[in-house]
Amino acid sequence: MSPGFPIKARGLGHSTNGGGTGTKCGRWNPTVEQVKLLTDLFKAGLRTPSTDQIQKISTELSFYGKIESKNVFYWFQNHKARERQKHRKISSVDFDHRQYKDLSASPHRYRPRLHQPQRKDIFEVCDEEEEKVTQTLQLFPLTKVERANVTAGSHSVYTREQAYTTAFSTYSTCGAEMEHPPLDLRLSFL
């Protein structure tokens, strides 16, 4: 979504960058073509290009707009780091920090081959017919749900407007079901 800073249309007239007033170079503003090719290179596996590669890439990208070698270098540094960061965020959608502390808590230790992944048990639960579970629900503070919202990265490619408050405000859109029990009650079992 809106990252909180002005987003400039890349490739559109920005004189300080386009070469008009070249005295003090503003910062590089890549064009869509440049980003596309860089992304392709990244997808192809390139992570830390050599100096030679950087110069070749820069030369190639200069066809689409002003660019310097350092821009290419920084782009790969940043993109690599942000992919990593995004991966961490996405993977941490789980907001229940108080559990699973002992499982795989030793990343540096040798992992035996018999290690069973955690989620496999989900599928190994034999679908024994309904066991009429009359389990008492444990009521946890709803703040955990709020934390789940935070984990949905704001810099994501996809719009994820799913804030906790939005869950209520957007109910008007689905006119079919007007009556809903309070969400906080329905979700309390988590």
Add this chain to the structure above:
Amino acid sequence: MSPGFPIKARGLGHSTNGGGTGTKCGRWNPTVEQVKLLTDLFKAGLRTPSTDQIQKISTELSFYGKIESKNVFYWFQNHKARERQKHRKISSVDFDHRQYKDLSASPHRYRPRLHQPQRKDIFEVCDEEEEKVTQTLQLFPLTKVERANVTAGSHSVYTREQAYTTAFSTYSTCGAEMEHPPLDLRLSFL
């Protein structure tokens, strides 16, 4: 019921799968109540529930009809992906300018690898204010989120032969996306 391919006649489609009288082992057929609660959870921000959450959700939903944990897992996977697909139209190049200066480059205290040439020459092209290698630390959350060790690996309920070529044959037909002009050509300058 001629879906265009031979009917496997494996599960004997019973419509009363999710309704409560689950007898057949066809695919899960959620009830409206189950879908409603799952949707509420999704609206509240839940995207990738942990194993523990999945089990709790499954337990809760079993009150409304037969369900397994894997159904909950699959539901979130599918719903997340398909919501994303619906909003895919506004997808633009997601390039973030916020942290233009990357600091892991710090050439002052990190010696590049042997096979990686020195990078200082890159910056000598136009060294302006960009080189503020101020060694700021990446601030990761102190409570490093304990990620539920999960795996999507499932024991195949069905054994089916996968037409590997089908996945690629369809690529040429979808003219809507026009993604990826031959990467080999675009990267040939390297």
Add this chain to the structure above:
DNA sequence: GCAAATTAATGATTTATTCAAG
């Protein structure tokens, strides 16, 4: 009205990326 035929939804599976550890 009714099923067969067709289409739309969606559950379930496979494949491709990515990071990270060894």
Add this chain to the structure above:
DNA sequence: CTTGAATAAATCATTAATTTGC
């Protein structure tokens, strides 16, 4: 460089929804 873990993307396959001919 190889491999494991996790997940997103793609796609297969089944069920409901809808259409259609009678």
